Amino acid sequence: GESVGLHLPTLSVQEGDNSIINCAYSNSASDYFIWYKQESGKGPQFIIDIRSNMDKRQGQRVTVLLNKTVKHLSLQIAATQPGDSAVYFCVSGGSQGNLIFGKGTKLSVKP
């Protein structure tokens, strides 16, 4: 079946450094990808999205890169702050119209 997987379940970075969270997806027909952030005790919060006709999209301190050739997605966070500590999920729009979540990467920011 379709799947979305993150390369690392945990990532620890120093405050001020850049963070990169990677994700792989299996369905070549997926045409919409989203990154969510989930803080402890809260629901997922939208960070940034990208459609398959793009390979890069930038937001405030975040950049998403999409490589359709190898079915790889990444989230880059510039100048990581303690408030960025959370679990990050990559999500792909499945071929059936549903959303498929990856298992999440827990980002810890060291002061």
Place this chain on the structure above:
Amino acid sequence: EAQVTQNPRYLITVTGKKLTVTCSQNMNHEYMSWYRQDPGLGLRQIYYSMNVEVTDKGDVPEGYKVSRKEKRNFPLILESPSPNQTSLYFCASSRAAFTDTQYFGPGTRLTVL
């Protein structure tokens, strides 16, 4: 304030006792969805609805029912809950199907004894 609300936020029940978790959104969104979140498994979609009276199964629909009689409400029904349905449940909505930002509710933590 634009939001997705869920009730109850916490529920402890016993095996076999029917329950309903309500979900409501005030953004006039067409698309609504239910997820369960379990440790090590991330979020898995249970059911989704493209519009009123239109519902479809997600990845893990067994043991659940939904209905979409009005645009703003999308209740999740467990006819005969079992312990393996103990989980954290999230409702979400968006303007359109998966090609739009989903807004999540605060979550409902369900324990089935």
